[in-house]
Amino acid sequence: MPALTLGWEVVKWASKYLKHPNGPRAGQRWQFVDSQVRFLLWWYSVDADGHWLFHHGVRRLAKGSGKSPFAALLALAELTAPVRLLDFDPRAAGGCVGKSVDMPLVQIAATAESQTANTMRMVRAMAPKGSRLVADFQLDPGKTQYYMLPEGKLEVITSSATAAEGAEATFIVGDETEHWKPNNGGPELASTLEDNLAKSGSRMLETSNAWVPEEGSVAEASWDAWVAQEEGRVRAESRILYDARVAPPETDMADPESLAAALEHVYDDCWWADRRAIMNRIWDPRSAPEDSRRKYLNQPTAAADAWLAAHEWPACADASVVVADGDEVVMFFDGSKSRDATALIGCRVSDGHVFEIDTWEQPLVDPTQDGEPVAWQVPVNEVDAAVARAFRTWRVVAFFGDVKEWESYVHTTWPDLYREQLVLWAQDSGRNASPIAWDMRSHVRDFTMAAEACHTEIVERQFTHDGAAVTSRHVANARRRPNRYGVSIGKESRTSPKKIDAAVCVIGARMVRRQLLVSSQWAKYKAGPKKRAGRVVGWG
Numbered sequence: 141m142p143a144l145t146l147g148w149e150v151v152k153w154a155s156k157y158l159k160h161p162n163g164p165r166a167g168q169r170w171q172f173v174d175s176q177v178r179f180l181l182w183w184y185s186v187d188a189d190g191h192w193l194f195h196h197g198v199r200r201l202a203k204g205s206g207k208s209p210f211a212a213l214l215a216l217a218e219l220t221a222p223v224r225l226l227d228f229d230p231r232a233a234g235g236c237v238g239k240s241v242d243m244p245l246v247q248i249a250a251t252a253e254s255q256t257a258n259t260m261r262m263v264r265a266m267a268p269k270g271s272r273l274v275a276d277f278q279l280d281p282g283k284t285q286y287y288m289l290p291e292g293k294l295e296v297i298t299s300s301a302t303a304a305e306g307a308e309a310t311f312i313v314g315d316e317t318e319h320w321k322p323n324n325g326g327p328e329l330a331s332t333l334e335d336n337l338a339k340s341g342s343r344m345l346e347t348s349n350a351w352v353p354e355e356g357s358v359a360e361a362s363w364d365a366w367v368a369q370e371e372g373r374v375r376a377e378s379r380i381l382y383d384a385r386v387a388p389p390e391t392d393m394a395d396p397e398s399l400a401a402a403l404e405h406v407y408d409d410c411w412w413a414d415r416r417a418i419m420n421r422i423w424d425p426r427s428a429p430e431d432s433r434r435k436y437l438n439q440p441t442a443a444a445d446a447w448l449a450a451h452e453w454p455a456c457a458d459a460s461v462v463v464a465d466g467d468e469v470v471m472f473f474d475g476s477k478s479r480d481a482t483a484l485i486g487c488r489v490s491d492g493h494v495f496e497i498d499t500w501e502q503p504l505v506d507p508t509q510d511g512e513p514v515a516w517q518v519p520v521n522e523v524d525a526a527v528a529r530a531f532r533t534w535r536v537v538a539f540f541g542d543v544k545e546w547e548s549y550v551h552t553t554w555p556d557l558y559r560e561q562l563v564l565w566a567q568d569s570g571r572n573a574s575p576i577a578w579d580m581r582s583h584v585r586d587f588t589m590a591a592e593a594c595h596t597e598i599v600e601r602q603f604t605h606d607g608a609a610v611t612s613r614h615v616a617n618a619r620r621r622p623n624r625y626g627v628s629i630g631k632e633s634r635t636s637p638k639k640i641d642a643a644v645c646v647i648g649a650r651m652v653r654r655q656l657l658v659s660s661q662w663a664k665y666k667a668g669p670k671k672r673a674g675r676v677v678g679w680g
Contacts, residue, residue, distance in 0.1 A: 141178075141181055141182075142181055142182055142185035142193065142234075143235065144185060144186050144187070144188070144228070144234065144235045144236055145181045145182070145184050145185040145186065145234040145235070145236060146184040146185075146186070146222070146223055146224075146225060146234060146236050146238045147177070147180035147181035147182070147183065147184040147185070147234060148181070148232075148233035148234040149184070149221060149222045149223060149234070149236070149237075149238040150180050150184065150214075150217050150221055150223060151172060151177060151180065152233075153217060153220075153221040153222065154170045154172070154213060154217070154221075155169060155170060155171075156272075157170075157220075157271075157272055157273040157276070158170035158213065158216075158266050158273070159266075161209070161262060161265030161266055162265070163412050164412070170213075173409040173410065173411070174409050175383075175385075175408060175409050176206075176210055179199065179381075179383050181234070182194065182381055183197055183345070183381055184223065184234075186225055186236065190225045190228075191378070192341070192343065192378055193378060193379065193381075194343075194378055194379050194380065194381035195341075195343055195378040195379070195380070196334075196343060196344055196345075196346075196362070196380045196381070197343065197344070197345040197346065197380070197381040197382075197383070198317075198345070198346045198347075198348065198359075198362050198363075198366070198380065198381070198382045198383065198384075199211075199345065199346070199347050199348075199383045199384075200346075200347075200348045200349065200350065200359065200363075200382070200383065200384040200438065201347075201349075201383070201384065201385060201438060202349070202385070202406045202407065202435065202436050202437065202438040203349055203435040203436060204407075204410070204412075204413045204418065204436075205385075205406075205407060205410050205413065206410055206412065207347040207348075208258040208259045208261075208262050208315075208347070209262045209266075211248070211259045211262075211313045211315065211345065211347050212259050212260070212262035212263040212265075212266055213262075213266065214311075214313065214345060215246050215248055215259070215263060215294055215311070215313055216263060216266060216267055216273070216294070218241060218244060218246045218310065218311035219241075219244050219246050219277075219279075219286065219288060219292060219293075219294045220240060220244075220273065220277045220279075220288070220292075221238070221240065222237075222238030222239050222240050223238055223240070223241065224238060224239050224240070224241055225237075225238060225239075226238055226239040241292075241310050241311075243291045243292060243310075244288070244292045244293070244294075244310045244311070245292075245293050245295075245307065245308060245309045245310050245311075246293070246294040246295070246309070246310065246311045246312075246313075247294075247295055247296075247297045247307070247309050247311070247312045247313070247333075248260055248263075248294070248295070248296050248297070248312075248313045248315055249296075249297045249298070249312055249313065249314055249315065249329070249333060250296075250297075250298055250314070250315040250316060250319070250320070251298065251319065251320050251321075251324040251325060251326050251329060252298055252319075252324070253284075253296065253298045255298075255315050255316040255319055256296045256298065256315050258315075259313060259315050259347075260283075260284060260296055263286070263294065264281065264283070267279060267281060267286065268281065269281055284296040305332050305335070305336070307336050308336065308339065308340060309333070309336050309337055309342060310340065310342045311342055311343060311344075311345075312333050312336075312337060312342075312343075312344040312345070313344070313345055313346075313347065314330065314333070314344050314345065314346040314347070314358065315347055316347060316348060316349070317330070317346045317347070317348045317357065317358040317359040317362065318348045318349050318350065318351040318352070318357050318358075318359040318360075319357070320357055320358035320359070321355050321356050321357050321358075322356045326357065326358050327356065327358055327361065330358045330361075346358070346359065346362055348362075349434060349435055349438070350433075350434040350435070350438050350439055350440040350441070351363075351434070351440055352434070352440075352441065353440055353441060353442060353443045353446075353450075354443045354632065360440070362380070362382075363382075363440075365380060366380045366382045367609070367613060370609065371609055371610060371613075373501065373503050374503070375503075384438060385405070385406050385408060385438060386406070386437070386438045386439055387402035387403075387405060387406050387433075387437035387438060387439060388401075388402060388405065389439075389450075389451035389452070389453075389454035389455040389457075390451070390455045391437060391451070393422055393423075393429060393432060393433070393437075396419070399419055399422065400415065400419065402437055403415045403418055403419065403436070403437075406436070406437060406438055418436050421436070422436055433450075433451075439451060442616070443619065443632070445619045445620050445632075446616070446618070446619060446620070447591075447595065447615070447618040447619060447620050447629050447643070448595070448598060448599075448615065448616075448618070450616065452598055452599055453598060453605075453612060453615045453616065454607070454612065455601060456598055456601050456603065456604055456605055457604070457605055457606070457607035457612075458493075458604040458605070458606075458607070459606060459607045461493050461495075461604055461606065463486070463488050463493065463495050463534065465533055465534065466534065466535055467488055467489075467490070467534050467535065468488070468489040468490065468534070468535045468537050469486045469487060469488050469489060469530075469534045469535070469536055469537070470486070470487050470489060470536070470537060470538040470539065470540075470564075470649060470652040470653050470656055471484060471485065471486050471487075471497065471527075471530060471536055471538070471539045471540075471649065471652075472484075472485055472487075472539075472540050472541070472644075472645045472646075472647075472648030472649040472651075472652055473527075473539070473540070473541035473542065473546075473550070473645065474541075474542045474580075474641045474642075474644045474645050474648070475518065475523065475541070475542060475544075475545055475546040475549075476518055476545055476641070477517060477518050477545045477546075478502070478516065478517050478518065479502060480639060480641060481499060481500060481501040481502070481610075481614070481639040481641040481642070482499065482500040482501075482518045482523060482641060483496075483498075483499045483500075483610075483611070483614070483641040483642040483644070483645045484497040484498050484499070484523070484526055484527065484530070484645065485497060485611065485642060485645035485646055485648070485649045486530065486534070486649060487649035487650055487652065487653045489537065489653060489656065489657070491603070491604075492597075492602070492603040492604075492650065492653055493603060493604050493605065493606075494603060494604070494605040494606070494611075494646055494649060494650065495605065495606040495608070496606060496608035496610065496611045496642065497526060497530055498522075498523075498526040499610045499611070499641075499642055500518050500519060500522065500523065501610065501639060502516045503516060524549070524553070527539075527554060527558075528557075531557075531558055531561065535561075536558070536561060536562070537561075537562065537563040537564065537656065537662075537665070538562055538563060538564040538565075538566075538652050538653075538655075538656050539554070539558065539562060539566075539575075539576050539652075540566045540576065540578040540648060540651075540652050541554070541566070541576050541577060541578060542578060542579065542580045542644075543577050543578070543579040543580075543581075544579070544580070544581065547577075550574070550576045550577040550578075551574060551576075551577050554575075554576050555574065555575045555576050555577075558575070558576070559575040559576075562575050562576075563656065563659075563661050563662055563665045564652070564655060564656045564659050564661050564662065566578040568661075578648075580644075584623065584625065584628070585625045586651070587628060587647065587648070587651070588623055588625040588626045588627070588628040589625065589626060590647050590648065590650065590651035590654075591626075591627065591628045591629050591647050592626050592627055593650070593651070593654070594646065594647045594650045594651070595627075597650065603650070605646070608642075610642055611642040611643070611645075611646065613639075613642075614639055614640050614641060614642035614643040615640075615642070615643045615646065617631070617632065617636075617638040617639060617640050617643070618630070618631075618640045618643040619631065619632050619640075629643060629644070629647070
């Protein structure tokens with residue numbers, strides 16, 4: 141839990157002023173569940189200088205998890221509760237004493253009024269005419285807005301980005317942002333609202349279900365931004381607070397036991413959620429399985445041409461597997477010099493476990509440079525050092541590297557250093573014999589067959605991987621690309637910023653292992669009585 145937070149001020153305020161508006165506890169004093177308190181404490185956490193730790197929040201929860209009542213509560217809290225830092229006090233819960241917002245302007249925003257209906261309905265139910273909250277803070281309740289003397293306001297906003305520009309909002313609920321899409325002006329509205337908030341250091345909280353991929357929704361963009369933050373690809377002093385509870389990827393919706401366990405996990409302390417009714421809805425023949433995954437398991441589904449379903453790669457993850465120093469491994473390298481990513485992926489020979497050795501990727505737009513792309517080159521020395529470190533750490537018995545843009549390294553530098561350690565060469569005969577260089581441009585058929593084999597292995601969970609974030613993102617970005625030999629992979633478009641280089645390396649590393657295991661060189665290596673640094677004396 142955070143050391144300094146105003147979250148307990150909201151807990152005390154809600155206990156004093158609010159009652160449950162509906163359900164089994166209707167009319168009783170408001171009680172938070174543990175997950176809500178945890179979010180409040182982090183959302184209202186501050187550093188030693190009194191600055192927010194998080195500048196943006198997202199609560200992406202399954203349908204029926206209580207997002208709308210909680211958003212309504214926060215909107216009323218931002219209108220009336222002591223949610224701004226007055227002073228530090230070690231005797232106070234959370235070490236902070238709060239004060240109310242001066243001239244609060246709280247907005248519940250969406251691209252259509254129907255999206256705000258549930259949240260605003262809860263606002264009216266929690267603060268009806270005649271309630272203690274309305275009386276104590278002199279609120280004037282309305283259907284779509286609340287006034288508070290002298291100049292406070294809570295309102296619904298569903299106007300265009302142009303009309304929203306300039307409002308000095310002190311807090312915004314972005315409601316159902318999975319529906320904020322380019323065709324309804326959602327991303328433009330979100331950008332305008334964020335600009336309005338930035339002027340005063342105020343914040344937005346998004347509520348959403350899992351999104352339909354590649355529709356350009358604000359919910360998906362916020363997820364991508366959070367992932368970039370966690371991978372260290374953005375520069376910011378404060379962060380995005382992301383709250384999501386997602387069903388395990390191996391959930392079998394047709395298996396009652398598996399589905400029941402998944403729903404217990406997803407809904408956790410949401411005592412009001414009827415798990416049995418949700419299961420029946422999922423099993424209803426009229427329910428599309430992909431919709432059920434999004435709505436009730438909180439899993440974003442894959443694009444129509446995705447190489448894998450969204451749950452298939454995570455289902456193979458096993459972070460407990462350790463690749464020990466000295467283990468025999470193979471590696472695959474896919475390199476770029478600037479715009480594309482560069483990746484080095486390993487695969488242990490004994491069990492086929494795939495692991496990320498290192499990746500390099502262009503940072504996102506630098507906000508300190510007026511939105512200009514960051515000038516970036518792949519750090520060649522770092523890549524070279526990572527390869528050297530891999531050879532020092534493990535017994536690398538095969539290492540294939542794509543040729544394009546790294547010719548001097550895969551043809552000369554690395555072979556000169558490491559050829560004596562390699563049991564299997566990338567090209568072991570002919571005019572183009574090479575220990576490492578494996579030009580993907582001349583191996584389209586081989587790579588396509590490798591992609592198909594790897595796809596089957598993943599779907600059937602024939603190997604594990606380390607669950608590394610960058611590799612997982614690249615695998616999720618990969619799209620099916622049929623050709624004359626079968627189905628390979630590619631980017632969603634030639635100019636797409638969504639990288640797949642680590643996915644290419646996963647396929648390549650698995651391919652190299654398969655080739656190694658059936659090779660005569662490997663059989664001789666394993667049988668040979670004399671070995672030096674991983675290479676059979678006299679072979680090669």
